[in-house]
Amino acid sequence: MKLQSSFEEFTPDFTGGGEDDEDDETYWLRCSSPGLYQCRVSGLVFAMKGEGDVSYRIVSWSSRLLSQHGKKPAGPLFDIRCQQQSVAQLHLPHCEIRSTGGCTYLSVAHIGDEGIEFIKPEEITETHVIINITGFSAFGIVKDKDSPPDPVQALVLLFYKPPAAPYVTYLCLLKALVRMFLKLPAPPNEPSRLNVLLLPANVVIRDVKRKRKEFYGTETFIDAPQLCQLQPNQFYTLSTDPAGDSVLIQPTEAEFDAESYNNHLTSIQRENTGLSADEQLREHRTKIINGISEANLKSLLDKLLEINVISDAEREEVEEKKIRDKARLLVDTVRRKGDAASSEMIRLLCELDPYFSEHLGLM
Template sequence: MASFVSELIGSGDLCDDHHNASSEEKGIHRLLACKLASLHEGQGETEEGGKPLQLGEDSSSESSSESESDNEEPEPEQTNGEPGGPCTEVSAQTEEWEDKELPKDHSHSELKKIQPYCEHCNAENKHNEQVTPRLLSQEQFLLKLDTEGTYQCTETGLIFEVNRKVDIKYCVLSWSKYADLVVKPWVVGGPLFDVKCDPTCLTSIQFPHSLCLGHHDANMTFRVLHVKSSGALLEATVDHSTTHVKWRVSSLSPVGPVIQSEETVYHHGAVILYKAIDHNPSLSFRVYIATNNESFIKDISKSVKHSSKKFMKIDKPPVCQKLLQNGKKYRLISEPEAEITPEEIEFVDGSLLKLKSYIEVYLEQPVEFKLLLVEMDSEEIVWKAKLRECDWVQHDQNQNVSKRTTNGNRRRKMTGSLPDEDVYDKRMKQVDTSDGAKTRTLLTDAQLITLAAKLGKEWIKIAIANLELEIGDIDDIREKKEDVTMCNFRVLKKWQEKERGNATAENLYKCLKNVTGDVQDVLKGFLQER
């Protein structure tokens, strides 16, 4: 067995690449320089975080890969064992996240465990008590367990063995940030998780894996990669089954299953579909072929989110009916015929790859069609789906209905004399409908810079708890290694991009209502400028 390199994780960050900055970003920097000349708060302060680790595998086999230039990560540097590496970063982030529960009807299909169709893998773990966690903000889960026992999370497939009452908070992480820690012959076996609770309350954790063992697991070795502040360790497992890898809890930080095998590895697969949203009558889709691994699927979602185009997820049964193998070639077929690029691919488990491969499907006319994924050697159908116009038209109609409902709820008039706080609360709900349409003043970059200087050092907490940004957005900002004011400004810009036409002073006032300091006074000034 090859030895595993226990590589210490550094705490350095990326520097911003000004040579590759867009003209818009250069303009923002110039504007920032002018505004910050008179602002001294936050100068020289830098919010430093752990450096995301670089990929450890060759991505040369990818085709039609999306370039996530905004999320490029540097080659990891050797360190001298300084604390504060990625795992410390993740732990600190988790502690900062607010226990903000999402609505009960909130859809979370991106991370919900996809049950594989396999005669070997669906018969086990039925005896464990099934529990549904609370879904918190920023894709966190929370389980409140009242007594000792063995419990299986219905959302992620994790199985917790606890010895007393405990609250467990956990989330799915990306393997690509830790790719250089997975050294051949070891390969990813399932999702990577960050679990937070009192470790003395947890006896063991069983991690779901994405492999089909069938009758071929005799020559497989399972371990759990445990990323600690001092480095990464390969820790022994207690046992493994056709669906899970059991690990005795020693301490808690990023952990996930890895394997090495002398035989062919078979993966449970999933096909994830996204449709480009634009005003063209033609149809354009991205087809991602992935292992049934939540870390991989989360990475795909993030990749689509950071694309220059806007996409919607098409809800079709994702599970492959035939197992996927590394090195096998597959072809995507459309009926009727469509432009498919590339026409065939060689499958690789892309869990460790920063760039996620996809196949593009293009049709000039919006017609119903079938997609079939075929294994080229055997000509067997691995996956198929029929796509109908209602799969995406209904989504657009729902969006329009939602907007009309929201607009109707906001048509209120402010009457009488009210205290200052109530006046501003009412103004946030005011809408000028004199011409039959909403007319709202969006915030300018100059206003955002002014506000950024007042937000203080807690920009990560504000970004997550108040502005509901994604962890990917936080990582993007942190990687630039800029001063606190610039980090605050970028947070506000991310919020502005997310809200689009709703990025008004009124809405920002509402989001930052519980932030202390001069923030409220600045926002009230913006409101009075209307």
């Protein structure tokens, strides 16, 4: 994202966000003179009126809060701080296509301790929304809830997941010994997976990669051409070559959600054939309901909420039930959301209780 004005690009310093750090990663601009400074990672531009250290991090939107004001997210929400108060203007990257009129519905939400206010932009360029600021806290671009679903600039991101190493449990070892004794063939290898994400173009790719690593482990990010135009609420399909029985696409189509700033789940997954995650949950539904422990069910609820597979309201509804009814409602709620959500539930269940998951045949 390039501005027409003169500016200086910088690569920020990073603090926090490590494997053992519960806080979000913080970016730093350390500025020694006035000018325009654009972050290579986030696309943010700071108009500095003097020396100062600016810290900024990505925080989660409250969709409920925005809905109360007839708004929806149209960019990441940045928590910005500057002790020297030396930031005069903030340029936030947008993903609208100006020729369609989408910029007309943009404003900037400023969320602080005293509530939320909506700032009218000083200017909207081809790439950025520009506002004057005096105070600091969270800033993010929003759009009118009832704005037309015009096409936006979007990213198609690819993450490759190699075959997973099996969990080493007593049952695994016993199975291996039986196979050796009876001279049975080894089980088929785990499938490799290509995870495809459809996201608005102004997401911060570094943040997407960091959060996916936190939740899904090691993946290889495929740096292929990414930018395109997608229609919000439109369904897209993934075609592969070669196609056939050796390849499974799930789900067969995925909706592009232009508000996906908190959610970095896989949109479409390409893997070897076998039962889909939705089919696995359906096949093992009764055994999961009857066999999952209350402690693991609670942890599963927490983790599914963390990665936005379920909502706060859905979690509260589950927690009101008794243990077996909780499990039944959770399995059915996730299964109805499709293969991507079902796959995440299976993955988390395997992490929480590998012995139980292996007994079910999920591993």
